[in-house]
Amino acid sequence: MKPYLEELNLEQRKAVLQTQGPVLIVAGAGAGKTKTITHRILHLIKEGVHPNEILAITFTNKAAKEMRERVYELLTGDRGLNLPVSAFPPASHHLQASSFPFMSTFHSLGVHIIKENAEHVGVPRHFSIFDKADGKRAVKEAMERADVDPKQFDPGKIQNAISRQKGNMVSESRFNAGGGRDYFADIVGEVWTRYEEILKKEKALDFDDLLLKTAELLQSNKEVRERYQKQWRYIHIDEYQDTNKVQYMIAKLLAEEHRNICVVGDADQMIYSWRGADITNILNFEKDYPEAVVILLEENYRSTQTILTAANRIIEKNVMRKEKRLFTKNPEGEKLGLNILHNETEEARTITEKAKELIESGSEPREIAVLYRANFQSRVLEEAFILKEVPYQILGTRFFDRKEVKDLLSFLRAALNPESLGDLKRIINIPARGIGKVSLLKIFAGKEHELPVAMREKMIKFRALLGRIREVALKEKPSVTIKFIMKESGIEPTWRDGSEEEQERLENVRELVTLASKYDITEGEEGVEKLLSDAALATDQDELMKDKNAVKLMTVHSSKGLEFDQVFIPGLEADLFPHKRFNEDEINDSEAEEERRLFYVALTRARKNVFLSYAIVRTIFGAQKVNAPSEFLNELDKDLVEGEEYEAPRGVKAIFIDF
Numbered sequence: 001m002k003p004y005l006e007e008l009n010l011e012q013r014k015a016v017l018q019t020q021g022p023v024l025i026v027a028g029a030g031a032g033k034t035k036t037i038t039h040r041i042l043h044l045i046k047e048g049v050h051p052n053e054i055l056a057i058t059f060t061n062k063a064a065k066e067m068r069e070r071v072y073e074l075l076t077g078d079r080g081l082n083l084p085v086s087a088f089p090p091a092s093h094h095l096q097a098s099s100f101p102f103m104s105t106f107h108s109l110g111v112h113i114i115k116e117n118a119e120h121v122g123v124p125r126h127f128s129i130f131d132k133a134d135g136k137r138a139v140k141e142a143m144e145r146a147d148v149d150p151k152q153f154d155p156g157k158i159q160n161a162i163s164r165q166k167g168n169m170v171s172e173s174r175f176n177a178g179g180g181r182d183y184f185a186d187i188v189g190e191v192w193t194r195y196e197e198i199l200k201k202e203k204a205l206d207f208d209d210l211l212l213k214t215a216e217l218l219q220s221n222k223e224v225r226e227r228y229q230k231q232w233r234y235i236h237i238d239e240y241q242d243t244n245k246v247q248y249m250i251a252k253l254l255a256e257e258h259r260n261i262c263v264v265g266d267a268d269q270m271i272y273s274w275r276g277a278d279i280t281n282i283l284n285f286e287k288d289y290p291e292a293v294v295i296l297l298e299e300n301y302r303s304t305q306t307i308l309t310a311a312n313r314i315i316e317k318n319v320m321r322k323e324k325r326l327f328t329k330n331p332e333g334e335k336l337g338l339n340i341l342h343n344e345t346e347e348a349r350t351i352t353e354k355a356k357e358l359i360e361s362g363s364e365p366r367e368i369a370v371l372y373r374a375n376f377q378s379r380v381l382e383e384a385f386i387l388k389e390v391p392y393q394i395l396g397t398r399f400f401d402r403k404e405v406k407d408l409l410s411f412l413r414a415a416l417n418p419e420s421l422g423d424l425k426r427i428i429n430i431p432a433r434g435i436g437k438v439s440l441l442k443i444f445a446g447k448e449h450e451l452p453v454a455m456r457e458k459m460i461k462f463r464a465l466l467g468r469i470r471e472v473a474l475k476e477k478p479s480v481t482i483k484f485i486m487k488e489s490g491i492e493p494t495w496r497d498g499s500e501e502e503q504e505r506l507e508n509v510r511e512l513v514t515l516a517s518k519y520d521i522t523e524g525e526e527g528v529e530k531l532l533s534d535a536a537l538a539t540d541q542d543e544l545m546k547d548k549n550a551v552k553l554m555t556v557h558s559s560k561g562l563e564f565d566q567v568f569i570p571g572l573e574a575d576l577f578p579h580k581r582f583n584e585d586e587i588n589d590s591e592a593e594e595e596r597r598l599f600y601v602a603l604t605r606a607r608k609n610v611f612l613s614y615a616i617v618r619t620i621f622g623a624q625k626v627n628a629p630s631e632f633l634n635e636l637d638k639d640l641v642e643g644e645e646y647e648a649p650r651g652v653k654a655i656f657i658d659f
Contacts, residue, residue, distance in 0.1 A: 004042060004078065008035070015262075015295045016040045019047065019234070022255075022289035023262040024282075028326045029311070029604035030302030030563065033264050034063075037236055038070040040262065041101055044234055046081065053231065054101035055254070057109055058238035063561065067238075068103050102232065106247050110210035113217065117224055121213050128204035135159055135206045142194035146187075150432035153187055160499050161188045162195065166208035167244040167276035169215060172196050211246045218253040229257035240265035240285070244276035252288070259289065267321045271557060271598050273590070274500045279320055300326045302563055302607050304333020310610070310640045311603045314632060318593045326604075336636070338643030339613040343624075344377075344571075347615045348384035351568050354611060355551050356390050358566055365391050367565040369552040371602045373577040375402075375504055376511035377570065378553055385551065395554035400535050404491075404505040405512055409535055411485045412528060415469035431490040433458055465489065478527040479517040479622045486513075503581055513622035556602045567606035569599075572614040573627035599632050612641070 005013055012032060015025050016039050027033035037056065045051055056071075058064050075081060104112070111129070118125040130138065139159045143150055161184075165175055176189045199205065205213060218225045235255050237243070240263035243251070255261035263285060270279045286292050300308055308326040315321065341347040355368050370381060379399040385392040399405060407430050410423040417423075421444055428435050435443075439455050442448060448459060465488060473481045486492040486509055495502040519527040552564070571577050578595030580587050587595065603610060612633065617624050633641075 002046075004039060004046075004074070008039060009299055011295055011297050011299070012036045012039070015297070016043050018293050018295070019044055019049075020260060022259055022285070022292040024285045024292050024294045025262065025264040025297060026294065026322055026324055027264050027266055027297040028300060028324055029266070029269065029601070030300040031297035031326070032299075032301055033238070033297060034067060034070065036297065037238060037262075037264060038067060038074055040236070041071050042074045042078065045075065045101075046078070049234060051075075051099055051101050053233045054236070055109075055232035055234070056101055056103040056236040056238070057106055057251070058103075059105060059242055060561075061105060063238065064104050064108070071101060071103065106250065107207060107210045109250070110214040113214050113224075113228065114205070114210065117217060117221075120217055120221055120224060122200075123205060124203055128202060129210070130199070130204050130206040132159075132207070134204075138195055138198045138202075139191060141198055142191045145194040145197075146190040148187055148191055150434070153184075154494060154498060154502070155432070156501065157499050158188055158191050160501070161185075162192050163206075163208050164276055166212045167246055169212065169245045169249055171212065171216070208246075211250065215246045215249045215253070218250065225253060226257070228254055233258045233260055235261045237261070237263045238265070241267050241270040241279060241282040242272050242275075242277045243281045244278055248278065248281045259291075261289070268315045268318070268324075268597055269560070269601055271560065271594060271601055273594055283320065283322065296324050298324050298326055300328040300330075300604075302330075303328060303604060304330050304608060306333040306335060306640060307603060307606055307610055310336055310636055311600050313637060313640070314596060314603065314635055315600045317635065318596055320590075320593055334609055335642040336640055337609070337611040338633070338641050339611070340629075340643065341613060341615050343617045344380045344615045344619065345384075347570055347613050348380045349388075350613065351381065351570060351611070352384040352388045352390055355385075355566075355568070356388055359390070363565060364549060365551050366549045368568075369554065369559065369562070369564040369566070369605065370568040370570065371554060371556045371559050371605065372569075372571055373556060373579050373598070374507055374571070375399075375555060376507045379511050379515060381553055381570070385553075391548070391550035393548045393550040393552055395552060395558050399508070399511070402505075402508055404509050408482065408485055408489075408491065408509050408512060409532065411466070411469060411489055412473060412481065413532060415466045415473060416525075416528070416532075418463075418466065427489075428462065431494045433462065435459070435462075473528045474525050475523070477517075477520040477523050478531050479513050479520050481528060482509075482513045482516045483622065486510075510621040514619045517619065517622050556598050559605050560601060563605055563607060565606070565608045566611070567602065567609070568611045568613070569602050570613045570615075571618075572612055572630040572633055573618065574630055576618070576627070577630050577632070596632070 005016065008016060009032075012035070015023065015036050019040070025033065025036065027036070041054055041056065044054060056067060058067060102109075102112075114121050114123070114127070115125050118127065136155055136159055139155045139162070140150065143153070143155060143158070172189075172192045172195075176193065181189070199209070218228070232254060235251065237251050242265070251261065251263075263282070265282050267279055267282050270277055270282075273279070286294065303311075305328050308328055312325050339347070339350050341350055351370060355365075355370075358368060359365055372378065372381070376399075378394055382392070382394065382399060407427055410426045414423040414427060425440065425444075428440065435455065435458055439451055442450055443459065448456065451459070468488060469481070469485055472484045476484070491509065492506065495506040498506075516531055519531045521527075522530065569577075577599065578587060578592060614629050614633070615627065617626055619625070
């Protein structure tokens with residue numbers, strides 16, 4: 001047996017050796033999928049395939065970089081290869097070389113193809129790429145041109161609607177040719193037309209165009225399509241379960257001629273439907289390619305058998321999946337821990353104390369993670385880690401650094417200090433009030449009297465709002481003031497029925513109400529000043545270093561692709577995990593399955609230990625809510641879990657529910 005094959009298990013070896021025709025590698029969590037893909041690329045080259053005939057696509061820059069580095073090490077370390085080392089770029093090289101496999105993200109692939117065929121796409125080779133902020137600016141300009149009121153229609157919501165359509169292979173012309181739409185769709189269509197005019201004028205494409213234009217080019221231009229089909233005879237797609245319709249189409253078109261397409265993924269880890277990922281792409285692979293060879297990678301190299309058994313028990317209840325059961329040669333391991341706490345403060349304290357105990361027993365802080373379902377849960381956890389002086393690093397944005405939290409606090413600061421121009425500038429158009437830059441310059445220059453009558457009226461209303469906020473802040477409890485700002489500013493009405501992103505923002509500002517309630521013991525000015533002071537001090541902490549040796553705090557979504565020795569999963573309560581949106585009575589079957597996949601992903605991040613917890617009472621939107629345990633806890637067999645007896649809360653006299 002060839003040396004590089006000896007380090008693979010039987011199923012990995014099958015995947016490496018099956019080089020011809022379509023191959024579906026169902027790779028369970030921790031089953032060594034990257035190792036399998038990189039060894040497959042090495043094997044193809046050793047069998048005589050030229051490196052530049054190999055294409056490997058994944059979803060993140062981090063994953064693409066890791067794949068390039070591993071392939072580089074394999075190729076330069078194999079003495080049997082006749083290719084000179086000088087033919088390969090350094091492992092850290094971000095450019096593609098003609099003598100090296102093309103490995104990148106889908107978006108980088110799109111840029112490559114569009115630049116090589118710019119004249120067919122209708123853009124110059126050096127076209128601009130709009131990021132999300134650029135796109136939102138253009139959408140706002142398009143709304144002005146279409147005479148669409150940003151007070152009535154949120155630009156972010158329209159931007160997301162356009163993005164979702166492009167991800168579904170729908171162009172602006174096709175969208176506007178359709179009939180039988182609702183009023184909002186008509187508005188999207190009008191804005192979209194003008195948005196495309198702006199992109200064309202600025203010679204730009206947005207992120208979604210990098211994929212849509214590539215797919216359209218491959219679909220419509222036979223010469224271009226055949227050129228790339230001839231160039232890339234062997235195609236690899238990682239995380240195939242996360243592909244949307246346009247990514248699926250790009251892969252399908254490129255593989256159409258030779259059908260040497262190897263896709264790697266796991267339906268059980270598809271957690272991005274809100275981004276447009278379509279689980280049917282991986283589930284229907286065998287329908288698309290009836291001759292496909294299916295290989296299951298079920299041996300896990302990461303976790304204990306107890307953790308895997310728990311994960312198997314959870315995920316087997318899903319219907320939209322391909323049957324598999326993870327196993328390992330690792331030790332059986334300890335049972336999953338379960339803590340039932342009175343409230344979120346007790347939960348955070350218990351997690352922090354356990355993390356401190358693990359660190360004192362020899363665990364590296366960086367090998368401990370707390371994975372929560374919703375971003376707002378991070379606030380109370382951060383407080384506990386600071387109080388106990390346990391080093392932590394939050395992946396994502398810190399609670400007080402989140403835009404929506406800073407916006408709301410700026411309303412309070414501006415109300416109390418009208419001379420705070422920075423806060424005025426931040427909130428003057430939140431939600432949109434149509435006060436432009438020229439008007440702002442005049443206002444800040446003390447020339448408000450020179451404004452047109454209509455603009456002066458807007459400023460009078462805005463200052464009246466700040467006056468009402470000030471009046472409430474000086475006499476009411478801080479939590480009441482925050483609720484008042486949410487309602488009167490228009491933030492809550494705007495986001496209540498908005499997009500997934502807006503729902504998350506609303507959750508975060510609701511959590512600010514919960515935080516503010518801690519200052520309610522002091523009504524009026526002293527309470528809000530203390531709240532603002534504490535918030536400023538928390539924000540001023542040193543920026544977290546990427547490689548800091550600290551406990552990691554993050555959402556389950558952010559943990560995808562990562563692994564840790566010890567994993568805490570808090571908030572296992574009905575309506576929180578599985579998660580229910582504020583405006584939903586129940587979640588549907590598809591959402592329920594995705595929530596179960598999220599819990600599966602959380603469990604399988606752990607190598608050694610998992611600690612589960614839930615709070616009987618959790619304060620949400622400033623009111624205490626009595627919770628039932630998550631259904632996931634009921635799905636775990638008792639022989640897999642050990643927990644402590646629930647103790648009555650200390651110092652709590654009453655539990656109330658305020659709807």
